[in-house]
Amino acid sequence: MNLLEAKNLYKSFGNINAVSDISISLNVGEVIGFLGPNGAGKSTTMKILTGFLEADCGSIEIKKIDLSKDPINAKSIIGYLPEGAPSYSDMTVKSFLYFVGKMRGLKDELLEKRLEIMLKDINLTEVQNQIIETLSKGYKRRVGIAQALIHDPDILILDEPTDGLDPNQKFEMRKLIKSISKNKGIIISTHILEEVEAVCSRTIIISSGKVLLNKETKDILKNKKENLDSIFRKITK
Amino acid sequence: MKLYIEKLMIIFNREFTGYFRTPLASIFLLVFLALSAGMTFFMGQFFQRGQADLNSFFVWHPWLFLILMPAIGMRLWAEERKSGTIELLMTLPVTNSQLVLGKFLASWFFTLLAIIMTIPIWITVNYLGEPDNGVIFISYLGSWLMAGCFLSLTSCLSMLTKNQVIAFIVSTISCFIMVMAGFGLVLASVRSWAPLWLTEVIQSFSFLSHFKRIQYGVLDLTTFIFFISMIMICISINIFLVQLKKAD
Numbered sequence: 001m002n003l004l005e006a007k008n009l010y011k012s013f014g015n016i017n018a019v020s021d022i023s024i025s026l027n028v029g030e031v032i033g034f035l036g037p038n039g040a041g042k043s044t045t046m047k048i049l050t051g052f053l054e055a056d057c058g059s060i061e062i063k064k065i066d067l068s069k070d071p072i073n074a075k076s077i078i079g080y081l082p083e084g085a086p087s088y089s090d091m092t093v094k095s096f097l098y099f100v101g102k103m104r105g106l107k108d109e110l111l112e113k114r115l116e117i118m119l120k121d122i123n124l125t126e127v128q129n130q131i132i133e134t135l136s137k138g139y140k141r142r143v144g145i146a147q148a149l150i151h152d153p154d155i156l157i158l159d160e161p162t163d164g165l166d167p168n169q170k171f172e173m174r175k176l177i178k179s180i181s182k183n184k185g186i187i188i189s190t191h192i193l194e195e196v197e198a199v200c201s202r203t204i205i206i207s208s209g210k211v212l213l214n215k216e217t218k219d220i221l222k223n224k225k226e227n228l229d230s231i232f233r234k235i236t237k
Numbered sequence: 238m239k240l241y242i243e244k245l246m247i248i249f250n251r252e253f254t255g256y257f258r259t260p261l262a263s264i265f266l267l268v269f270l271a272l273s274a275g276m277t278f279f280m281g282q283f284f285q286r287g288q289a290d291l292n293s294f295f296v297w298h299p300w301l302f303l304i305l306m307p308a309i310g311m312r313l314w315a316e317e318r319k320s321g322t323i324e325l326l327m328t329l330p331v332t333n334s335q336l337v338l339g340k341f342l343a344s345w346f347f348t349l350l351a352i353i354m355t356i357p358i359w360i361t362v363n364y365l366g367e368p369d370n371g372v373i374f375i376s377y378l379g380s381w382l383m384a385g386c387f388l389s390l391t392s393c394l395s396m397l398t399k400n401q402v403i404a405f406i407v408s409t410i411s412c413f414i415m416v417m418a419g420f421g422l423v424l425a426s427v428r429s430w431a432p433l434w435l436t437e438v439i440q441s442f443s444f445l446s447h448f449k450r451i452q453y454g455v456l457d458l459t460t461f462i463f464f465i466s467m468i469m470i471c472i473s474i475n476i477f478l479v480q481l482k483k484a485d
Contacts, residue, residue: 050328053484076330086321088251090258102247103329105240147325 001028002063003077003155003185004049009058011044011209018044019055020209026155026185031177033200033217034189037236041209042189043083046159049187050080062155076104079153083160085144089133093124093143096132097150104151111150118146122176138169145176156186162195174199193228197221203228207236244331248339249346252313256347265309269351272301277358289366294358295376295452299416299445302387307408309347310391311401313340314479319399323483337475341392341468348384352377372454379451382464383444387412389471396478412444419443 004026011019047053060067062074101111162170205213212235256262281293317323391408
């Protein structure tokens with residue numbers, strides 16, 4: 001089942017073409033790894049897909065809902081972790097998740113249930129009453145993931161979810177992404193190639209705002225002569 | 238409509254309680270109460286005047302709000318932009334108008350709380366004499382409406398920068414201009430070279446001129462419409478700026 005269909009997206013800032021003719025299709029059970037060097041246009045594309053930025057041209061349909069025509073309903077289907085996992089640092093973990101849940105339209109009873117699940121599944125129970133400002137980077141990132149998942153969205157868009165995490169935390173995060181990917185569509189932007197190999201079913205490499213490669217990860221890994229690392233370096237040079 | 242108000246109230250609650258999550262609320266309330274009492278009793282010579290009214294209390298409000306309203310409103314958008322939470326906020330299923338209104342109303346009702354906390358002065362003047370309570374009530378209402386103008390202007394300007402200090406300075410200067418537009422000295426200097434209609438236009442935009450009328454118990458439709466229109470204009474510009482500057 002198709003969850004997201006983005007066609008021919010363009011976005012420029014002044015003379016700079018940040019996104020140039022990018023098309024993405026996301027289906028249930030698919031995890032797309034969005035790879036690219038710094039400034040390739042990964043974050044801009046994600047911002048467009050989540051409705052934060054408007055594309056100069058192109059179209060985005062979220063479960064057949066046109067994002068530009070009905071942004072409220074389209075946005076409610078998406079869970080988004082922005083780059084750097086921003087959150088309200090003066091709130092406690094629980095009150096922040098409660099706020100996002102309420103904004104997502106969850107009713108009290110369901111929200112309480114979802115909060116319980118999030119705190120347990122993302123290992124936030126012991127810090128639930130702690131002010132976010134006092135948390136470590138790893139915990140802050142987990143809070144970011146929890147807010148993106150609080151309404152159990154069909155589509156999850158994660159901008160560098162493992163950035164700044166230690167190896168154990170990275171492992172846990174990948175495990176979590178894999179476990180929830182069966183009935184969702186997930187797009188992850190990352191610099192880490194091994195992450196793509198570990199969790200992504202499809203790999204998209206972009207550079208200078210253009211898609212250079214869009215392939216099933218298993219097909220890339222079949223190639224014994226070249227691994228993802230060498231392909232990445234070769235096409236993004 | 239119900240859903241619109243529900244979301245607006247969630248934003249309102251987060252912002253309103255946000256003032257109390259940091260020492261900002263207590264510092265603001267303390268400074269506001271200390272300054273308004275100090276100005277009323279010492280600079281306004283409340284007792285020496287021997288009159289049962291609160292003119293010596295309300296006369297300082299435009300000058301107090303000039304500093305204190307930018308202090309409350311500077312964080313409204315500048316902080317969201319600096320911390321990146323604006324991206325989180327604007328990818329939630331919520332409209333720009335809900336966000337702007339929710340934030341503005343939270344700061345406006347926080348100011349109402351501060352104004353309500355000065356009621357002991359009202360009680361004092363009733364204890365000492367027989368004031369016209371209708372005039373005092375209208376003055377309180379006018380003071381709150383004027384605070385709304387200062388706040389909506391500050392909220393609007395705080396969207397233009399990520400730096401709260403810059404937001405504070407620019408807002409204070411802008412509010413100062415809006416107050417000074419009705420000051421006698423400014424009007425006299427404009428009158429010396431400008432045509433009468435221009436002087437009247439400048440005066441008609443002054444917070445001070447409108448507030449003076451209210452202070453004497455005259456809350457006519459023009460004054461009421463002026464304050465409400467100013468708030469609505471600033472909020473509309475704010476909504477436009479949120480769309481324009483969110484990703485800068």
